[in-house]
Amino acid sequence: MKHTLSVVVENQPGVLTRVATLFRRRGYNIDSLTVGRTENPNISRMTIVVDGDDVIIEQVTKQLHKLVEILKIYDITEEPTVDRELALVKVRADSQIRGEIMQIVEVFRARIVDIGRNSLIIEATGDENKINAIEDSLRPFGILELVRTGKVAMLRGAK
Amino acid sequence: MKLKGAEVLIRCLKEEGVDVIFGYPGGVVLPIYDALYSSDIKHVLVRHEQGAAHAADAYARVTGKVGVCLSTSGPGATNLVTGIANAYMDSVPMVAFTGQVPTGLIGRDAFQEADITGITLPITKHNFLVKKGQDLVRTIKEAFHIARTNRPGPVVVDLPRDIMAGDMDFNGYPNEVGLKGYRVVRNCNMGQVLLAVETIQKAERPVIYAGGGVIGSDASELLQELAIKMKIPVATTLMGIGCFPETHYLSLGMLGMHGTRYANYAVSEADLLIAVGVRFDDRVTGKISSFAPHAKVIHIDIDAAEIGKNFGVDIPIVGNVKQVLEEIVPRLQPCEQFTEWHRTIDRWKEEFPLTYSESHEEGRIKPQYVVEQIYYATQGHAIITTEVGQNQMWAAQFYKFTQPRTFITSGGLGTMGFGLPAAIGAKIGRPDMTVIDIAGDGSIQMNIQELCTAVEQRLPIIICILNNHFLGMVRQWQELFYGGRYSYTDISVQPDFVKLAESYGAIGIRVKDYQDVMPVLQEALTVTDRPVLLDFWVEREANVFPMVPPGESLYNMLGGDEE
Numbered sequence A: 001m002k003h004t005l006s007v008v009v010e011n012q013p014g015v016l017t018r019v020a021t022l023f024r025r026r027g028y029n030i031d032s033l034t035v036g037r038t039e040n041p042n043i044s045r046m047t048i049v050v051d052g053d054d055v056i057i058e059q060v061t062k063q064l065h066k067l068v069e070i071l072k073i074y075d076i077t078e079e080p081t082v083d084r085e086l087a088l089v090k091v092r093a094d095s096q097i098r099g100e101i102m103q104i105v106e107v108f109r110a111r112i113v114d115i116g117r118n119s120l121i122i123e124a125t126g127d128e129n130k131i132n133a134i135e136d137s138l139r140p141f142g143i144l145e146l147v148r149t150g151k152v153a154m155l156r157g158a159k
Numbered sequence B: 001m002k003l004k005g006a007e008v009l010i011r012c013l014k015e016e017g018v019d020v021i022f023g024y025p026g027g028v029v030l031p032i033y034d035a036l037y038s039s040d041i042k043h044v045l046v047r048h049e050q051g052a053a054h055a056a057d058a059y060a061r062v063t064g065k066v067g068v069c070l071s072t073s074g075p076g077a078t079n080l081v082t083g084i085a086n087a088y089m090d091s092v093p094m095v096a097f098t099g100q101v102p103t104g105l106i107g108r109d110a111f112q113e114a115d116i117t118g119i120t121l122p123i124t125k126h127n128f129l130v131k132k133g134q135d136l137v138r139t140i141k142e143a144f145h146i147a148r149t150n151r152p153g154p155v156v157v158d159l160p161r162d163i164m165a166g167d168m169d170f171n172g173y174p175n176e177v178g179l180k181g182y183r184v185v186r187n188c189n190m191g192q193v194l195l196a197v198e199t200i201q202k203a204e205r206p207v208i209y210a211g212g213g214v215i216g217s218d219a220s221e222l223l224q225e226l227a228i229k230m231k232i233p234v235a236t237t238l239m240g241i242g243c244f245p246e247t248h249y250l251s252l253g254m255l256g257m258h259g260t261r262y263a264n265y266a267v268s269e270a271d272l273l274i275a276v277g278v279r280f281d282d283r284v285t286g287k288i289s290s291f292a293p294h295a296k297v298i299h300i301d302i303d304a305a306e307i308g309k310n311f312g313v314d315i316p317i318v319g320n321v322k323q324v325l326e327e328i329v330p331r332l333q334p335c336e337q338f339t340e341w342h343r344t345i346d347r348w349k350e351e352f353p354l355t356y357s358e359s360h361e362e363g364r365i366k367p368q369y370v371v372e373q374i375y376y377a378t379q380g381h382a383i384i385t386t387e388v389g390q391n392q393m394w395a396a397q398f399y400k401f402t403q404p405r406t407f408i409t410s411g412g413l414g415t416m417g418f419g420l421p422a423a424i425g426a427k428i429g430r431p432d433m434t435v436i437d438i439a440g441d442g443s444i445q446m447n448i449q450e451l452c453t454a455v456e457q458r459l460p461i462i463i464c465i466l467n468n469h470f471l472g473m474v475r476q477w478q479e480l481f482y483g484g485r486y487s488y489t490d491i492s493v494q495p496d497f498v499k500l501a502e503s504y505g506a507i508g509i510r511v512k513d514y515q516d517v518m519p520v521l522q523e524a525l526t527v528t529d530r531p532v533l534l535d536f537w538v539e540r541e542a543n544v545f546p547m548v549p550p551g552e553s554l555y556n557m558l559g560g561d562e563e
Helices: A015-026 A054-065 A098-107 A128-141 B005-015 B027-037 B049-063 B075-089 B133-148 B161-165 B190-202 B212-216 B220-230 B261-269 B321-331 B340-351 B367-378 B390-398 B419-429 B450-456 B472-481 B497-504 B514-525
Strands: A002-010 A029-037 A043-051 A070-075 A081-092 A111-115 A119-126 A143-148 A152-155 B002-004 B020-023 B042-045 B067-071 B094-100 B126-129 B154-160 B167-169 B206-210 B234-236 B251-254 B272-276 B296-301 B315-318 B383-386 B435-440 B462-467 B507-511 B532-537
Touching (some): A015 A029, A015 A043, A054 A070, A098 A111, A098 A128, A119 A128, B020 B049, B020 B419, B027 B161, B042 B419, B042 B450, B067 B075, B075 B094, B094 B133, B133 B154, B190 B321, B206 B220, B206 B261, B220 B321, B251 B390, B296 B321, B383 B419, B419 B435, B419 B450
Parallel strands (some): B020 B067, B094 B154, B126 B154, B206 B234, B234 B251, B272 B296
Antiparallel strands (some): A002 A043, A002 A070, A029 A043, A081 A152, B002 B167
16 A cells, blocks of 8 residues: 655755665665755655555654654655645647647646647646546647656645 | 864764774875874774774674774775674674765765765665764764664764865864754653563563673673573574573573574474564574464564564564663562473473584594584683684584673674674773684685784784685585585685784694694683684584574474484
8 A cells, every 4th residue: 555654854965865775775665755845944855655565664664763864754644634746748739639638638727838839748736646637638649758746745734 | 272173083082982993094094094193092903994894893892882993985985894784784883984085076086986975875874974074073973872872883974085184173072962863762661561571470481582682782681680580591693692691591592593402492382482682583583474483472672663574573662672671670570480391491402402423533623522612711701703604603502602792793794704803803892801713714714814913913812713625604505405516615725824824923723633622722822912823624514503494494403403
């Protein structure tokens, strides 16, 4: 099962390497990993999606805790969260089918951010399922390039 | 006060109580060596950086202090890597200082540049690259703190040359560390402690399974108190040897792959396993699914990540072993009587003693006999270091250890070449003790250059090579599991170890007759100013028995029952 870990770390060079090395070394599978600064410039937050059973997740969490620069780890899989992912999709689009693509874009409340002669770039934001759905809908037109950020997440409420 | 970075380093080391550094100079550490030249910290010049790391490691193990080694950048630093990995696997507190090219050249593939913090990432507890002079003092404080607290381990501090050569303000050594993400484990869960007490009290067939964590936390006395008070038999891991006197009637010796039959049977039949400072290593458990199949398991360890890593346990207690035992032991009502369990174990001990055939062939001695004679010659009062392989297992089996911090061996990593530099570190840490390296003819050649270090330091260590002219343990596996195809394990082509010792300025003696073993050992023990190398020619194809074949359960042991 996929677990989402929200990991608060000191914003120092090498932290990402330490985390990545730990996952590689112990053979855990990172589904996605995002990292960025928080409201405090000395602190970064990583959102790590890991695939594994409870035993593996427990080990991942305990091993992460041993890294000196890691401050806090929350498993937010079961918690009420807001989570988002952003995707950019370059799709083949000649003039005849642009209208159809634009309809899909509208349904998903995505945006067209670039128009080329035979292609469009679409920006979509949402949870993982929504991004999967828009990807599936655009595939028949021919996806030329696709990039996804991976998930960022935040607990709901005051916590 | 303005000081050079290297002078600040030396001051900080003195504040940490460092009195000896094992190291090797080089280009970028010239400023550090210049500062050492006028310092009263003892520097031991090794002949290869790997030797420095192993010596610092063994120094830490025998003294309980943090071991310190020092190398230059690039190849100097990479030569430390095996030694750092060794300390990491065996949870030894060590700080390794490496020189680095000047900060302005980092990342440009400068001469003798290696990314040592990158390289050592998975084999250190933590590592630092000091990029600014102002971070130096804090970094050293943190490095020693991290190395010695919680589960100890090696920490690398990479020191660029310009920071060591440059001037900086030194305003004293801090008392506190400010590590937000690293907390020292101070308490244990009392609910779990009480549960453990109740479980121990009720157990009918308990066994203690004790490891390196008992020695590391100086909890050997408490463990003995627990065992004796409750009459619980004690099996130790290789790393736990010495935490419980092997001469005691409750001792089961070592368990696991080359453990005693009675230790492995006891664990297999136990209804309670008290696992203390251990990590359920594969060499201990054999086939994990059939390890301790009838036992409830209490697991005490300071590293929460060890709980449930290899083996599911019933009562985990995260904490410093000594502190946890201090809570448990006084709460127990003493066990007054011997039971059927003790009688069963006594029967196993009678039926399956640790033994070997004493028929020596012409010109070859039984290796186990040599180890036994070392035990008798030292009256069990010595520090024994080992290399890795058969020599290590025979040392573990046939020398009866009674004190913690006297058996110094490469447990987790299994590093051939550990024993000689370890003997140097051990002798410097404990000059009052006899120090003997039980070696193999393969392993000893891996760091033989350190004989020169021992000669220079005038260390009367004794190296006992159990010379079978084979890479013996691998040969044993080839005999047992590869149809006797001795692929590249015959090392009959080897130096004359006696002449080699003499060329270094040590004493060398060859022993081929078992009757000479004791007299030669006694003679070696009288030497006070230089190392002695004893080249014992032992039976070429002797095997380490008993043995649990890899992947088998502890019940299925080979050998040790018929001889």
